[in-house]
Amino acid sequence: MEFFFETLGLTESAKLLSLSPPGWGGNLLRGLANSLQIAFGAFGFGLLIGLFGAYGKLYGGVVLRDLLAVYTTVIRAVPELVLILILYYVGTDLINKISEAMGYGRVEISGVVAGIWVLGVVQGAYATEVLRGAIQAVPPGQIEAARAYGMPPFMLMRRVTIPAMMSFATPGLANLWLIATKDTALLAIVGFSELTLETRQAAASTRAYFTFFLAAGALYLIVTLCSGAVFARIEKWARRGQPSLKGAGR
């Protein structure tokens, strides 16, 4: 192993990337853990918003529909970086003001929670559109049949709509998850120690820019490729029992 590094001139890089100090690998992995934690949280929060948003857009009243249209349009037209700054400063400020007005005093908002809130709101807008499209793709007869049997709305959603729309929603959601993992990098701009900022700090301290940026790129790529494989399995699972779409010709 050592000989291998030696011949490629990678000894220095390997030393810098080793997991225990003086190597910075541990910092990178900590950053990756933070990134993934936020990506998971934001994706989940976004899905929740998306589900309500999709139902609101499809079955809500006129006012709710228009408000949701404004939400999705604005979020999708404004750069994530700008949204993150606005939501990051406004969000925590607002929550503190509200809680102080209610006499609770200050709320501690950790970087993780702020990150999840900010990215979740952004993800929610895209998730709304993905889920709305997926729900619309469910053959209406299935939903009508369930209604005719007197199935309560929540059970209908849980037992019919969501399972039936899964196969239509999975590709879009997979894409959203990838966007979530990559958007965590933007939190570096507000000083949150996720993978990209940790990388930048390590690179700046050691001047080994290429080593660290390439290592971080590899980490992101591993996450992307692994998630791709996982989502492919989910899609296969969601499509079980459906006729193959191959060769159906779009």
Next chain:
Amino acid sequence: MISIRALMQPHRIVMMAVLLAVVIWCAVALRWDWIPEYAPLALEGLWRTIWILVVTCVLGFLLAIPLGLAQAIGPWYLSAPAGVFCTVIRGTPLLLQIWLLYYGLGSLFPQIPWIRGSELWPYLRQAWPYAVLALTLSYAGYEGEVMRGAFSSVNKGQLEAANAFGMPRFTMFRRIWLPQAIRNVLPTLGGETILQLKATPLVATITVVELYAVSSRVRSDTFIVYEPLILLAVFYMIIAGIIALMFRRFENRVPG
């Protein structure tokens, strides 16, 4: 387009009144006295955002055509690198790519003394070439993937017909294959361009003074936080709206 009648529903009138009230409240209650001082800088920033957007979209699209073609029909030694390129670009954050290009290459310069004497040096000193390069590669990576699908989905019968008429391969590509592939991607192109617009503020982190950087400047000079950001968001919404309208008109002109 939204017709006037659609806007005249009672609840929409109420909502517009609320919006108007919010706008008036913003205009009165918030601080806007910094605008005259920073207006020239903001215009400069706006101009830079727009030209970076246009240049990188055009160059990126031109690069996406061979990338898509290589993946769709190329031999393995062309399709494999093209596929890897698209995967890497799409699988890593743009911010990381920008920093790698700017600071990574920058860290190499002191080790190559002759570069400072070269003709390229005045450009390499600037930040915008790196910004343009990073955004172009990013657009090419995403659009290359789209073009792959577009090339594959062109009706094979037409190509066979052209072949049967003895049309040269390049003419066939230029007259039949490429136009149809472009028509296939046209509906997604507007969305991709808006995504590219949303990526432009990232180049402010490598000292390019575009629209976003101007708002940061206002924030750091005056400590006013929200107002420049709100105005910035409005600016981006307007640009995104214009892009969407332009592509819609363009799409309507192309025979379906």
Next chain:
Amino acid sequence: MTLKKLMTTAIATAIVSAGAVAAEEVKIGIAAEPYPPFASLNAAGEWEGWEIEVIDAVCAAAELDCVITPVAWDGIIPSLTGQQVDAIMASMSITEERQQTIDFSDPYYNTPAVIVADKSMDIEPTPESLAGKIVGIQASTIHQAYANEYFGDAAEIRVYQTQDEANQDLVSGRIDATQADSIAMADFVNSDIGACCEIKGAVKNDEAILGKGVGAGVRKGDDALREKLNKGIAKILEDGTHEEITGRYFDTSIYAE
């Protein structure tokens, strides 16, 4: 911060809606960037440096339970006013401009502003000498305000998010000079990477812009915390702790009345 601790904080934050905070924690905001010798992140993921030690000493002297919280420098004042941190101790100079938005404690160190450039370059810290040159400065600093005021007409000002990025571009030759704090710059030109460059001298003082020393920033009207920090600073100056910490990093005192 470990993952476990982060998770616990996240969960605790989610559950503890408000009011039930156990100990009075004071979040000290520092800039999330390497700024040696004052504050930089080491390979173990801990912050270290002169200012970090001073923060610990001041907090111990003032009997405060301080938590070091890194935030982006150019958003550090919004973080304070937006209540993400309670005080800023990030080599921030006390200036009239900033005092319109936040309050400051007494100063805990002073540092003049200097111009740094490549050794081979014949540059003096004057507007005439910098004419036509590219000067890199860090956003939201006294140096940005100063450079805009004095060099803005003649030189091209390039704005960086962190001083470290400006230093990096000075080494790579993308900028001709940078203006920054003398102590941080002395550390930089003495390092391997900064060997290319030297301090060309201090800029002409303008107290209105450059301020009167570095102090801890607190929210306007947060006099309780300001008083406590003042007491802590006075105490470490008096009992020799400040001198002892300084002695381990610098040859001379960096505090002047």
